[in-house]
Amino acid sequence: MSRKIGIGILGCGLMGGIHAECVARERGAYLVGFQNRTREKAEALARRFEGRVYGSVAEALRDPAVEAVVIASSQQAHAEQAIAACRAGKHVLCEKPLALTPREMEAVARAAARARRVFMVAHQLRFHPVIATVQRARRRLGRSFHLDLEWGLRIQGAGGRCWEDYRSGGFFMELGCHLADLARHLMGDVRHVAAGALRLDRRRVTEDFTHALISFHGGAIGSLVVSANHRTLRQGLLRGRLLGEKGRIDFTVYPYARAFNTATLTLDHGKSLFVPDTTVRPLAFPRPRSLFRVYPGFYDVYQRQMAAFLDAVRRGTPPPVTLDDGRAAVGIILAAYASQGAATDRPNLARKAPAYRADAACHPSLA
Numbered sequence: 001m002s003r004k005i006g007i008g009i010l011g012c013g014l015m016g017g018i019h020a021e022c023v024a025r026e027r028g029a030y031l032v033g034f035q036n037r038t039r040e041k042a043e044a045l046a047r048r049f050e051g052r053v054y055g056s057v058a059e060a061l062r063d064p065a066v067e068a069v070v071i072a073s074s075q076q077a078h079a080e081q082a083i084a085a086c087r088a089g090k091h092v093l094c095e096k097p098l099a100l101t102p103r104e105m106e107a108v109a110r111a112a113a114r115a116r117r118v119f120m121v122a123h124q125l126r127f128h129p130v131i132a133t134v135q136r137a138r139r140r141l142g143r144s145f146h147l148d149l150e151w152g153l154r155i156q157g158a159g160g161r162c163w164e165d166y167r168s169g170g171f172f173m174e175l176g177c178h179l180a181d182l183a184r185h186l187m188g189d190v191r192h193v194a195a196g197a198l199r200l201d202r203r204r205v206t207e208d209f210t211h212a213l214i215s216f217h218g219g220a221i222g223s224l225v226v227s228a229n230h231r232t233l234r235q236g237l238l239r240g241r242l243l244g245e246k247g248r249i250d251f252t253v254y255p256y257a258r259a260f261n262t263a264t265l266t267l268d269h270g271k272s273l274f275v276p277d278t279t280v281r282p283l284a285f286p287r288p289r290s291l292f293r294v295y296p297g298f299y300d301v302y303q304r305q306m307a308a309f310l311d312a313v314r315r316g317t318p319p320p321v322t323l324d325d326g327r328a329a330v331g332i333i334l335a336a337y338a339s340q341g342a343a344t345d346r347p348n349l350a351r352k353a354p355a356y357r358a359d360a361a362c363h364p365s366l367a
């Protein structure tokens with residue numbers, strides 16, 4: 001191992017801590033320092049991992065020992081911090097969503113193009129062993145024509161970044177951008193998006209249930225459902241179904257435990273209309289150790305993501321999840337918001353103003 005890459009963490013909440021832990025486990029990197037809006041959280045991580053505390057993002061970016069930054073602040077801060085990091089010549093691993101508006105994303109892309117450093121977006125589900133297994137097995141289906149992804153959570157709160165206003169992105173932005181990225185990862189680029197959204201909890205300002213219908217450039221179609229009020233699915237279960245000419249793959253990814261992570265291949269031999277003529281078999285996938293207590297069912301996806309980022313920095317190669325991937329995922333979400341806002345007379349189940357048209361129009365990119 002030639003040299004260690006110095007990492008600065010910007011944003012020291014839940015994800016800042018997880019990323020710091022990943023860096024600490026990498027032999028080829030070390031934590032230089034921490035910055036957070038509320039200084040105490042940066043101090044806490046600095047004590048835990050032995051690093052410096054910066055009073056501002058600018059101070060962190062002036063530190064020559066910081067070769068790369070992880071942006072783990074709230075999404076409203078991503079674009080500004082990413083642009084500043086690129087201008088300072090740092091490599092960037094940016095939490096999702098990359099940014100909240102097309103203008104912000106364009107500005108980040110311009111800064112990154114000038115910087116010519118590694119810029120990766122944290123869509124860690126691509127590193128999940130179930131997803132890798134589905135990706136490998138899908139050729140057995142022949143041409144696949146439909147992908148269905150559904151992520152159901154039951155969240156009781158009505159405050160915070162998801163619910164208070166669209167200037168923080170909205171709930172579909174928060175979770176749906178992972179599904180949007182996954183859809184592109186499995187099926188390719190998206191051509192069209194149409195969505196309907198509901199606000200089932202009347203205390204919330206933004207939507208808490210979204211169903212987006214998407215079509216892919218290759219001709220396949222798909223559906224993304226993200227819910228914060230799901231009472232019929234296990235809390236946090238992500239369920240997927242891929243349909244192809246020769247069969248289907250059903251899979252589940254479960255963040256909160258190692259159990260319920262599954263993938264099943266069903267092949268249709270098609271000899272009889274009335275008697276099931278299929279073979280159904282579970283697909284084996286490696287079950288690596290779960291390193292993180294918060295999302296043990298993600299196995300070590302955050303660690304693999306960090307290793308991939310560091311590898312790209314070391315080799316000077318494109319990262320496995322690029323800035324354009326992050327941009328495309330946000331683009332799908334914004335298209336869903338736009339299409340939902342364009343639908344008139346759709347009653348809100350909570351029967352409370354503003355109607356969806358007005359909700360969506362609150363989104364900074366659509367106002």
Ligand SMILES: NC(=O)c1ccc[n+]([C@@H]2O[C@H](COP(=O)([O-])OP(=O)(O)OC[C@H]3O[C@@H](n4cnc5c(N)ncnc54)[C@H](OP(=O)(O)O)[C@@H]3O)[C@@H](O)[C@H]2O)c1
Nearest residue numbers: 011012013014015016037038072073074075077095096097
């Ligand atoms: N990839 C994943 O699996 C995953 C999972 C969860 C979250 N995320 C994403 O990761 C990011 C952080 O989420 P989190 O759960 O770690 O949130 P969190 O615990 O609330 O931490 C966010 C941190 O960002 C700081 N911050 C908030 N607004 C800021 C602003 N305007 N300028 C600068 N700093 C600001 C906060 O500082 P204060 O202490 O002053 O509030 C807080 O310490 C979000 O973009 C979220 O969407 C990703």
